Amino acid sequence: MSETYIVRSSAIAARLLAGEMMVMNSADSTFFTLNEVATAIWQAADGRTPLREIVREQVCEQFDIDPEQAQADAEQFVADLSKHGILLVSDNPMSAESAR
């Protein structure tokens, strides 16, 4: 089974406000507020850790969520953010420098 790797784009602005991550892409002014679970995935998006592992360790272990549901939600979340260039997705590990 191929893995999915995610890395935060370096073109975005982001800050934690009361446990929720504000993320803004200056290129198209899209603005997102991520909930706690999405914030955990976002913070773990280092380009080296497979998404499956992030979901298992950052989501299932820290939040009481069914693993299959968590994986499906995470894939949807990643697809949404990658559409806006906020997360970059690859089948191979990536470095943070490649995220421009």
Added chain:
Amino acid sequence: MSEVGQKAFNLGVPLAVHMDVTYRCNERCVHCYLDHDDHGEMTTAEIKGALDQLAEAGVFFLTLSGGEPFMRRDFFEIVEHARRQLFNVKVKTNAVMIGAAEAQKLRALSIDSIQISVYSHRPAVHDAITKLPHSFERTIKAVQFLRDQGLRVSIANVLMTPNLADHYGVQKLAAELGVNYTLDPTITPMMDGDTSILALRVPGEELEEVFRNPALVPNQEEFCAPPKPPSDEDLEGYSCSAGHSFCYISPYGDVFPCVQFPLPTGNVRRQKFLDIWNLSPQLKEVRSIQAKDLTVCSSCSHVSSCSRCPGLAYMEGSMRGPSTADCEKSFYRTGVPTANMLRQGLSKPRTTAPLVQIQPVAVSA
């Protein structure tokens, strides 16, 4: 976005900070309130340290300005550091030092937007205000370079007597260039207390024309409607985000509630930013003032809709008092006299308010 702003306001998080990295400038604008000599600006390391603290404090929106920020040789290093700290960065500049290469660098750093001062669509009028020959030509070229990089550019048009007739022209120029346009009729006294530049303020009668310009104010009927009687909620409300979720840091490290609110609250060279933000008695006082506490404005029919600036009020003598410049705006916007005018028996606002700019605390490097 406004939901986030409200949340930060309620939590007392400094969501936005305006930092002037220098007061030095290559222009000598006739209306400028700054002293352009360098009295010991923060070093690169000090600014980076302050930015690290701001990121830790939760600041998301960072405006970098001056003076002319590009007068600092390390300006790109500062922007790069700010972006590494994931701030949403906005730059305010006269842009005369921005060529194609600088525009490209700014694009590569993914800044949010850039605001550029343009005073007139007529080169001679613009250059007479900036006192820098060919500044119009250089500024407009820079606007094109930045726009061509896909950056969000807005032209800021400060309106005053020498360019009073030109706001239509600048607005048209902005449209032709494909950039945004903002207009600001606010002129403040100089930092040394000299109020002579207030003579450049647009006379109130002329403001009326600005407010009736549908290209500037699309929702005419609502904007110019007589004020509604204030509700209890209005009287429990606060003036603006100054000191609540916003503050200003000078090139010398002084922290103020706003660019236009020269009440010293601390200095990031001597104190931690969060200590100033959380513990400053001055900031606590600013945060405590609700509309019902205002000495004159609480009984004014405009209290719920006025743009009253507590900083300008402070410069007039009391942060709880009226800001005459905003009284003027409220009057010329609606035709309804303000409580401040009525108590003075005025049928029209005074043209020049007795503002006194307070000298920021001098701090040696």
